[in-house]
Amino acid sequence: MSYWVVVVDDDLITSEVQKQLIIDSGLSDQPLSFKDGKEFMDALAELQKKPDKYIVLLDINMPQMDAWQVMDQLTEEQWSKIKVYITTSSTDQRDKERASRYRIHGYIEKPLTINKCMELRENLSSDGSFL
Amino acid sequence: MEKKEKLTVLILEDLFSDIELIKLQFFELDFDVNFIFTHNRSSFEEKIVKEKPDLVIADYTIPGYNGMKALQFLREKDELTPFIFVTGTLGEEKAVAAIKAGATDFVTKNRIDLLPAAILRSLREREEKIKKNAALVEVFERERKFEALIENSSDWVSILSEDHFFLYISSSVNRILGYLPTDLKSLNYFDIVHPDDQALLYEEFSKIKTSRELSLPPYRVLDKQNKYRWLDTIISNRTEDTAIGGISVNSRDITETHQQRILDDIAAKIQRIFSSPKRFDTQLQLILRLLKNFGSADYAELWLSDVDGSRMIRRASSFKGTALIPFVQKSKTVKTADRKSGVLGKIWAAKKPTFLSNLETDQDIKLDKLAKNELKSVLGIPLMHGGKSVGTLLYYFRSSIPELDGFYSIMETTNNVLSVELQRRKSEEELEHLFNLSPDILCMMSLEGTIKKISPSVESNMGYPPQEVLSKNFAELLHPDDLEKATLFQRNSLQGKSIHYFESRLITKEGEFKWFAWSAYPLVEEELIIVIGKDIHEKKIIDKTLEEQNSQLKQIAWSQSHEVRAPLARMLSILELINKGNTTDMKVEYIKHLNESANELDTIIRKMVDSTINLNLSLQ
Numbered sequence: 001m002s003y004w005v006v007v008v009d010d011d012l013i014t015s016e017v018q019k020q021l022i023i024d025s026g027l028s029d030q031p032l033s034f035k036d037g038k039e040f041m042d043a044l045a046e047l048q049k050k051p052d053k054y055i056v057l058l059d060i061n062m063p064q065m066d067a068w069q070v071m072d073q074l075t076e077e078q079w080s081k082i083k084v085y086i087t088t089s090s091t092d093q094r095d096k097e098r099a100s101r102y103r104i105h106g107y108i109e110k111p112l113t114i115n116k117c118m119e120l121r122e123n124l125s126s127d128g129s130f131l
Numbered sequence: 132m133e134k135k136e137k138l139t140v141l142i143l144e145d146l147f148s149d150i151e152l153i154k155l156q157f158f159e160l161d162f163d164v165n166f167i168f169t170h171n172r173s174s175f176e177e178k179i180v181k182e183k184p185d186l187v188i189a190d191y192t193i194p195g196y197n198g199m200k201a202l203q204f205l206r207e208k209d210e211l212t213p214f215i216f217v218t219g220t221l222g223e224e225k226a227v228a229a230i231k232a233g234a235t236d237f238v239t240k241n242r243i244d245l246l247p248a249a250i251l252r253s254l255r256e257r258e259e260k261i262k263k264n265a266a267l268v269e270v271f272e273r274e275r276k277f278e279a280l281i282e283n284s285s286d287w288v289s290i291l292s293e294d295h296f297f298l299y300i301s302s303s304v305n306r307i308l309g310y311l312p313t314d315l316k317s318l319n320y321f322d323i324v325h326p327d328d329q330a331l332l333y334e335e336f337s338k339i340k341t342s343r344e345l346s347l348p349p350y351r352v353l354d355k356q357n358k359y360r361w362l363d364t365i366i367s368n369r370t371e372d373t374a375i376g377g378i379s380v381n382s383r384d385i386t387e388t389h390q391q392r393i394l395d396d397i398a399a400k401i402q403r404i405f406s407s408p409k410r411f412d413t414q415l416q417l418i419l420r421l422l423k424n425f426g427s428a429d430y431a432e433l434w435l436s437d438v439d440g441s442r443m444i445r446r447a448s449s450f451k452g453t454a455l456i457p458f459v460q461k462s463k464t465v466k467t468a469d470r471k472s473g474v475l476g477k478i479w480a481a482k483k484p485t486f487l488s489n490l491e492t493d494q495d496i497k498l499d500k501l502a503k504n505e506l507k508s509v510l511g512i513p514l515m516h517g518g519k520s521v522g523t524l525l526y527y528f529r530s531s532i533p534e535l536d537g538f539y540s541i542m543e544t545t546n547n548v549l550s551v552e553l554q555r556r557k558s559e560e561e562l563e564h565l566f567n568l569s570p571d572i573l574c575m576m577s578l579e580g581t582i583k584k585i586s587p588s589v590e591s592n593m594g595y596p597p598q599e600v601l602s603k604n605f606a607e608l609l610h611p612d613d614l615e616k617a618t619l620f621q622r623n624s625l626q627g628k629s630i631h632y633f634e635s636r637l638i639t640k641e642g643e644f645k646w647f648a649w650s651a652y653p654l655v656e657e658e659l660i661i662v663i664g665k666d667i668h669e670k671k672i673i674d675k676t677l678e679e680q681n682s683q684l685k686q687i688a689w690s691q692s693h694e695v696r697a698p699l700a701r702m703l704s705i706l707e708l709i710n711k712g713n714t715t716d717m718k719v720e721y722i723k724h725l726n727e728s729a730n731e732l733d734t735i736i737r738k739m740v741d742s743t744i745n746l747n748l749s750l751q
Contacts, residue, residue, distance in 0.1 A: 017704040089696035110700030
């Protein structure tokens, strides 16, 4: 396993459920989770010291620091090690448009499902860069 | 040597002794005498014709002839030559007959010494007679010339008594008025003077008592055809002159020129009235009175067409005589009329000047009973402009056969002026109403924005009396934040572009601001911009409220997309795990999560419904 799957979401139940789905779908055996953008960015500063890469499922609306702020603060070096997937329950088209302006790899509408996780894995294998 | 007067004397005498006796009598007279002697008829008559004697002396009895016959012969030729009988005794009877026959004198032979005196007297008498005759001939000639002058002149000459009866009427009256002198002979001059001119003329005539000659202002007299003609007249007082013995009246017919002058005068007056600052209705009243008086109508009305021409509205009426007052007052209550019925209807159906003489009996004409008693006929004149009806003039008359010439002649001169002016004033009046009554602000400004004219609505809209904003610049009234927009607005106008919608705030007199929507139409030729401002303040405030409510609705929509979908997505994920996940030992935990999410969702939806209801309330 050459990458970590990280869930960033302020809703703890959602985090727990998503992690279980990721495990069940075989996307990752050991997904990580953070309760907001700030916690994630702090952890990232530590994590990036290692050469590991990260698949981040990033919720848009969060207290402390939301997805936009997170992406605004990511450094070039960090971007090279991270693939960001925006996850949101919003069906607001404007969120989608705004997200497309960042170097994101995907936009996942909640709820996350086993199928969506498997699709993600397929993409990653065909991409190859993380494998 | 003094030259003696020549005298040819014919002597009819058969006795030489008597001839010598007569001749002797001339010696003591101072004449150069040429005697011609005759003693029979043929020689006498011949000498009378050929010699033309200055004096004839004859014996009463001559053989084969006699003195009386000789006298008769002479008198047939000549009345003046003295004829003296020198006879024996003459009976008184014969003497009278001789005098009657034209003898000048008698001298009896026994008193022949009286002959010289008789001769002198007879010659003197002849001299006087000749002079008198010459004078008579002269007078006669003069009168004949004068008469010819009067009879042939274009002037009508008459001589009136001091109480204005005709004494003499020149036959030229026939040419001017159509009368024969005998038609007028027993009349008073004032019998043929127009009733309206009588008072004035009477006054003028009374002045002649103290002055010799007067030139009278034009007045009208009735001619033989029952029409009035205008006369220009000079009267002179000749009552002292025994040959005339009255007021001589010398008149000239000036009907044509006078009428034209009056018509021109009326047309000018109409123009003047219309350009005066008087109210439109006052102007109409003055004009109608002018026209009515010119044509001598008893009652007149001026009706103007409604804005769309469907109705007529009476704008002026004018009457003569007090009998009509009740009717006029009553008719004031009815101001509008259908163009298709009654008198107006008949005139508009004819589309030309129409005379109706049967007002009394015409059932279609619903004229007031009072008026029908007084007014017998009406002349209606439609006023047209550009093929459209402007109005109608109605002239009513007491007579059923009134004199209409005046109206027809004035119609030609003035109707055009009248129609054009009426149309212009009517349009002005209609536009004025629009301008004065419009709730919008109507404004004319220079291209630089100086306010030239502004509707009174500026007061109700902004609190300014119109005169307070006149000559101000429009920019001074604008809210400072809108100045930039206004500059653009002005630039467009300067380029001659219309602006159909432009919102800006004006500062009211109380210092508050108010929203207006503007349109602007530049008139490049006139260097003017027409600006129309509509109060949209209320609408603007409603817009603002709507905007706030709209953002609340957006909030609701956002809540729907985030707050509702968050727990819903969570629930769906849990269900996914329960249905498809590998782990079954955590199911109790998941159902707990499901429960919590469902409750959360319920709370959110309740909150949302509450806020929507609140929003509805504020919208109402």
